[in-house]
Amino acid sequence: MTDLCGVRLRGPILNGSGTFDAIAARRTFGDALLERFPFDCFVSKTITAEPRQGNPPPRLWETPAGLINSIGLPNKGVEGFLRSDLPELAELPVPLCVSVMGFSRDELANLAGRVGDVDEVALIELNVSCPNVETGLIMGADPDETARALERVRPATEKPLIVKLTPNASDPPAVAAAAERAGADAVSLVNTLKGMAFHPRTREPWLGGGTGGVSGPAVRAIALEQVAAVSSAVRIPVIGMGGIASGRDARDFMDAGADLVAVGTESFLDPAAGRRIGAELRDLDGSTDATRNLRENN
Ligand SMILES: Cc1cc2nc3c(=O)[nH]c(=O)nc-3n(C[C@H](O)[C@H](O)[C@H](O)COP(=O)(O)O)c2cc1C
Numbered sequence: 001m002t003d004l005c006g007v008r009l010r011g012p013i014l015n016g017s018g019t020f021d022a023i024a025a026r027r028t029f030g031d032a033l034l035e036r037f038p039f040d041c042f043v044s045k046t047i048t049a050e051p052r053q054g055n056p057p058p059r060l061w062e063t064p065a066g067l068i069n070s071i072g073l074p075n076k077g078v079e080g081f082l083r084s085d086l087p088e089l090a091e092l093p094v095p096l097c098v099s100v101m102g103f104s105r106d107e108l109a110n111l112a113g114r115v116g117d118v119d120e121v122a123l124i125e126l127n128v129s130c131p132n133v134e135t136g137l138i139m140g141a142d143p144d145e146t147a148r149a150l151e152r153v154r155p156a157t158e159k160p161l162i163v164k165l166t167p168n169a170s171d172p173p174a175v176a177a178a179a180e181r182a183g184a185d186a187v188s189l190v191n192t193l194k195g196m197a198f199h200p201r202t203r204e205p206w207l208g209g210g211t212g213g214v215s216g217p218a219v220r221a222i223a224l225e226q227v228a229a230v231s232s233a234v235r236i237p238v239i240g241m242g243g244i245a246s247g248r249d250a251r252d253f254m255d256a257g258a259d260l261v262a263v264g265t266e267s268f269l270d271p272a273a274g275r276r277i278g279a280e281l282r283d284l285d286g287s288t289d290a291t292r293n294l295r296e297n298n
Pocket residue numbers: 015016017018019045046067069071073099127164190191192214215216217219241242243244262263264265266
């Protein structure tokens with residue numbers, strides 16, 4: 001068993017928000033999904049206060065060893081989510097974490113309060129990779145902005161708050177430390193890195209949104225360094241992600257200081273990736289323990 005801010009999980013593998021549609025997967029795989037659920041905690045895609053259409057297509061571009069996505073957070077808005085998605089997500093056999101994003105501190109606090117009141121929600125992840133309309137700054141790009149957001153959100157709920165850090169900040173460890181001081185219970189990282197691609201013929205930007213976020217193995221080395229730096233700066237749990245595709249990758253993130261890990265882009269290649277990576281991690285740790293025991297007994 002693994003503990004995440006007082007919530008008991010059967011193992012250390014989460015999904016990256018927005019990279020696994022559990023409702024669509026249930027429709028495709030039926031109850032087999034519940035029997036062999038790939039993750040130990042399910043993180044919803046990011047929910048906003050009002051419904052959003054998301055960005056115009058195309059929304060994806062494949063890079064060497066990764067993806068650029070410009071999805072733009074399409075969602076039903078918090079009330080639509082609670083009405084139609086939450087009952088289905090509550091049937092999953094693992095604790096539920098809901099990811100929220102607000103365009104002002106008040107909006108974020110209201111969202112966290114609304115979602116936190118729901119019994120089936122075990123944890124809340126704050127996606128702070130968006131501009132704050134009050135200041136024009138990206139909430140999670142600056143330690144003071146992050147602290148001021150947390151100070152407003154913290155009194156709104158007693159549920160554990162995970163701050164999802166953006167790698168597009170000049171000093172992620174300082175942002176993480178500010179979040180911890182202002183009451184965050186955990187941090188997760190990395191969100192996607194900014195990127196773009198050009199249409200091969202028209203020479204216009206390929207993505208409907210112009211730019212997007214890079215994920216997958218292409219970002220793993222950067223994510224690993226940021227996880228190591230953030231882990232040394234905080235005492236709260238760290239959830240590491242960015243290009244994890246194997247148990248060995250997960251172990252690298254844990255050796256860098258992550259307490260838990262999340263699988264994102266890899267689930268597009270293999271919807272059962274979370275489960276495989278968990279098993280590979282257990283095998284790896286089991287064989288390391290066996291080697292250590294052999295060494296100690298000889
Ligand atoms: C298609 C797609 C959609 C995503 N949607 C969200 C989202 O709604 N909220 C969020 O915080 N992160 C979102 N992310 C970022 C992932 O959760 C994760 O932080 C990032 O992709 C790095 O992990 P990975 O390389 O394993 O995918 C999304 C990533 C992808 C590829």
